[in-house]
Amino acid sequence: MLAEPPRSMDPADQSATATRSVLAPFYETLVRQDETGALHPALATAWTSSADGLRWRFAIRPGLRFHDGTNCDAAAVAASLRRLIDPKAALAGSGIFREIISSVEQEAGDVVVTLRHPYAEILPLLSVTQAAIVSPRAAARGDLGRHADGTGPFVFVAWRQGKDVRAARNPAYWGPAPALDRLRWVWSPEPSVLNMALQTGDADIVDPLAPVFARLYAPGERGATVAQVRRAPGAALFWAALNTKLPPLDDSRVRRALGLAIDRDALVAGLLHGFGRPACHALTPDIAGARSCAPGEARAHLAQARALLAEAGHGSGFTIAVAVQEPEEPIAEALQAMWRGIGVTLEIRRQEAGVWVQSAFAPPEAKRRAGTGMIITSWSAPFIADLQLRPLYASVSAAPAGANLGFFSDDAVDAAINAVAEERDPAIRRQTLDDLQARLDAQAPILPLYNADTVYGVRRGVEGVTALRDGEIIVAGASLAEAALPAGGAP
Numbered sequence: 419m420l421a422e423p424p425r426s427m428d429p430a431d432q433s434a435t436a437t438r439s440v441l442a443p444f445y446e447t448l449v450r451q452d453e454t455g456a457l458h459p460a461l462a463t464a465w466t467s468s469a470d471g472l473r474w475r476f477a478i479r480p481g482l483r484f485h486d487g488t489n490c491d492a493a494a495v496a497a498s499l500r501r502l503i504d505p506k507a508a509l510a511g512s513g514i515f516r517e518i519i520s521s522v523e524q525e526a527g528d529v530v531v532t533l534r535h536p537y538a539e540i541l542p543l544l545s546v547t548q549a550a551i552v553s554p555r556a557a558a559r560g561d562l563g564r565h566a567d568g569t570g571p572f573v574f575v576a577w578r579q580g581k582d583v584r585a586a587r588n589p590a591y592w593g594p595a596p597a598l599d600r601l602r603w604v605w606s607p608e609p610s611v612l613n614m615a616l617q618t619g620d621a622d623i624v625d626p627l628a629p630v631f632a633r634l635y636a637p638g639e640r641g642a643t644v645a646q647v648r649r650a651p652g653a654a655l656f657w658a659a660l661n662t663k664l665p666p667l668d669d670s671r672v673r674r675a676l677g678l679a680i681d682r683d684a685l686v687a688g689l690l691h692g693f694g695r696p697a698c699h700a701l702t703p704d705i706a707g708a709r710s711c712a713p714g715e716a717r718a719h720l721a722q723a724r725a726l727l728a729e730a731g732h733g734s735g736f737t738i739a740v741a742v743q744e745p746e747e748p749i750a751e752a753l754q755a756m757w758r759g760i761g762v763t764l765e766i767r768r769q770e771a772g773v774w775v776q777s778a779f780a781p782p783e784a785k786r787r788a789g790t791g792m793i794i795t796s797w798s799a800p801f802i803a804d805l806q807l808r809p810l811y812a813s814v815s816a817a818p819a820g821a822n823l824g825f826f827s828d829d830a831v832d833a834a835i836n837a838v839a840e841e842r843d844p845a846i847r848r849q850t851l852d853d854l855q856a857r858l859d860a861q862a863p864i865l866p867l868y869n870a871d872t873v874y875g876v877r878r879g880v881e882g883v884t885a886l887r888d889g890e891i892i893v894a895g896a897s898l899a900e901a902a903l904p905a906g907g908a909p
Contacts, residue, residue, distance in 0.1 A: 419612055419621035419909060420605040424583060427566040427574065429550035430502050430509040435653075435798045435889040438547040439625065440583055440603050443596075443894040444485075445550035445568035448476050448495070448529075449541055453650065453884050455704065455801060457541055461495065461551055461569065462529075471536035471842055476529045482592055484553035485566075485573045496524040497554040499531065511548035514805065518543070536840045538847065539802045546800070547890070571596045571894045597882070597897035603909055616645050616875040622898075623883055623909040625874035625891045629691035632873060645877050649693055650885040652872040655702055656749065656796040658740070658865040659810075659823035663782045664791050666732050667824075673862035675726040679760045680753065682716040686868050689748055693873050697866035700811070700858045704887055705803050706844070707851035723760045735761025738791035741769055741777040746794045749867065753794075764792075779818045782825050793823045796870075798889050803851060804839035810864055811835070826863035 424437040429445050432438075448462040462476035482490035499522040502512050520534045533540065543549065556567035566574035571591045575584040585601040604621070606612055609628035615621035617634075627647060634641035666672045682696035696716035701708035727733055742750045747768050754764040767790075769777060777785075778793045799806050809815050813832050815822040834854040841847045858864075872889045879899040884892045893909050 419615050419624045420603060421607055421609075421612065421626060423580070423605050424577070424603070426510075426563045427577060428509070428562040429547045429552065429568075430507075430511050431563060433511045433548070436605075436625075438888070439891040439893075441547055441550070441566060442570070442890060442892055443572035443585055443601060444566040444570045444574055445547070445552070446570050447545050447547075447550050449545045451542060451545045451886065453886055455542075455887055457545065460545075461490070465541070471538075472533050474531045474533070474540060475525075476531070478527055478529060479592065480527070482569055483590055484556070484569055485588065486553050486555055488553055488555050490551065490553075490569050492524045492527050492529050494554050495529050495551050496522050498551045498557070499529070499549070501552070501554075501557055502549060509548075514543070515549065536842060538839065538842045539804070542802055543805075546888075572601055575600075596894055601893060601909060613875075616877065617641060619644070619877065621909065622877045622880050623874065623891065623893060623896075625872075625909075627873050627875040629693040629873055632691065632693065635875065643878070645875050648874055648876055648883075648885070650872045651695070651704065651887065652870050653702065653704075653798045653801065653888045654796055654870040654872075655697060655799045655806075656746070656794070656867045656870065657697070657810075658749075658753070658867060659793045659795070660863060660865065661782075661785055661791045662824045662826050662863050664786055664789075666730065666736055667738065667791055669730045670861050671726045671730040672732060673865075674860070675723040675730070675760065676757065676762065677862050677865045678719045678723040678726065679757055679762070680865065680867070681718040681756055682711070682868055684718075684756075685749070685752055688752065690868065690870055693871040695869045695871075697868050699855050699866060700864070701803060701806055701851065701855060702799050702801070702869055704801050705806065705851075707803070707848035709852070709855045718756060718759070720759050727760060727762075733761075735763065737763040737765060739765040739767055739789050740792040740794055741767050741774055741790055742794045743771060743774045744768060746796070749794050778823055781818055795823075797821070801887055803847075804835050807835045807838070807854070811858065824863050826861070828857070828861065831857060831861075 420436045422436045424440040425434050426432045429441050446460050449457050450460040461479055463479050464477045467474045478492045478495055484490050501507055503516045503519050518537050521532045523530045553567040556562050571588050572585040573588045575586050577583045583603040587596050587599045612624045613631040616624040632647045635645055635647045660667045660673050686694045696711050698711035698715050699709040740750050750766045757764055809821040813827040816825045817823050838850050872885045876883050882895040882897050
């Protein structure tokens with residue numbers, strides 16, 4: 419059971435974590451990542467690259483078939499990837515691939531992917547859901563958004579709007595046969611409904627399980643007899659984007675002062691009930707070369723913050739306005755209380771989703787007129803360094819074009835992001851990333867707050883359920899013990 423319905427059955431036309439969980443049993447990629455981030459063969463059995471890193475050759479597993487019965491051979495794989503980079507296809511999740519991949523060709527039983535420039539993380543990129551291989555016949559038919567058609571261990575049965583998505587075991591699957599004969603996904607936006615479904619057995623798996631309910635399943639509690647809580651380091655990064663075009667936030671000293679006055683440990687304890695980690699720097703901890711919070715760094719340092727404000731000429735404080743949606747309002751209220759200690763007044767403007775999107779992605783002049791100084795939001799951050807940095811910090815990503823909501827612009831940062839993307843030497847990449855994070859720490863255009871863990875509930879007797887690092891829940895390998903609920907419950 420999920421908190422939201424899927425957005426599409428087309429893996430390339432979505433970017434939502436919940437949707438990826440639904441699509442995972444239907445589709446496969448050339449390579450796959452496990453919960454540790456390690457890469458393994460999937461539809462490709464092996465791969466090699468040219469010395470310059472521009473041409474990648476993938477040997478396609480023989481004997482594959484799509485759910486519609488057509489062959490999944492090198493020609494079909496190449497056609498699927500060409501669709502991914504075709505600008506005419508206008509697929510929601512394909513933009514980054516068009517920027518990196520120049521062409522895709524079939525050569526005998528292999529697929530050759532040619533890049534526009536060296537890209538150090540091409541294999542992890544090709545493992546994400548958006549790069550899943552789809553049936554060219556289904557894509558040509560035009561109904562892939564409503565009817566999934568891949569090579570995975572489960573075949574699509576039905577998507578009933580507002581009700582459920584159903585899947586059945588794929589009898590022709592090339593790999594180990596699933597233990598379950600069917601899957602059914604349902605959803606509700608209410609955390610209490612998800613929790614109750616886990617307790618009553620209406621759902622075998624619930625994702626996410628709100629941290630406030632997690633204690634109900636602790637050892638010794640009544641809930642522990644029916645279900646268990648599982649947690650994994652998550653990709654959900656929460657942050658506050660500061661309007662670098664609006665005084666006094668156009669002064670990096672003021673922005674750094676706001677960051678110093680945040681008690682991130684308290685945010686994790688109070689808002690996440692401990693199910694998360696403070697975020698002090700631009701990259702999430704799972705990225706090789708990411709800076710972690712130093713000892714004591716996640717606590718508030720009010721004296722240093724006041725000194726910086728005084729140096730910037732704002733020792734008596736100031737008022738800024740923040741736009742938030744309802745789920746992020748508690749974060750704003752916590753920051754409001756913390757910043758009172760340095761004389762800063764935070765005006766909270768809670769907005770419904772459509773209005774918030776307009777506020778968040780408004781251009782500089784519109785935000786100046788509205789007096790919008792800050793946006794609080796989150797995203798499921800990919801575990802690829804440049805894909806975490808470019809959308810939030812690159813000049814070309816400034817709103818309304820992208821998610822650089824505070825209009826930050828720095829030529830050195832832009833150049834470093836590009837260098838990180840192309841550099842294949844791990845030592846050089848780490849040094850570049852370290853220098854880049856130090857520069858962003860000094861500029862503080864965004865205040866990282868915390869990373870929320872993936873917290874999900876699993877009924878007793880249900881085994882083989884895992885969570886990937888991006889928060890995607892993998893159920894294709896699940897099984898039910900004899901004492902468990904009947905197969906076919908609602909994940």
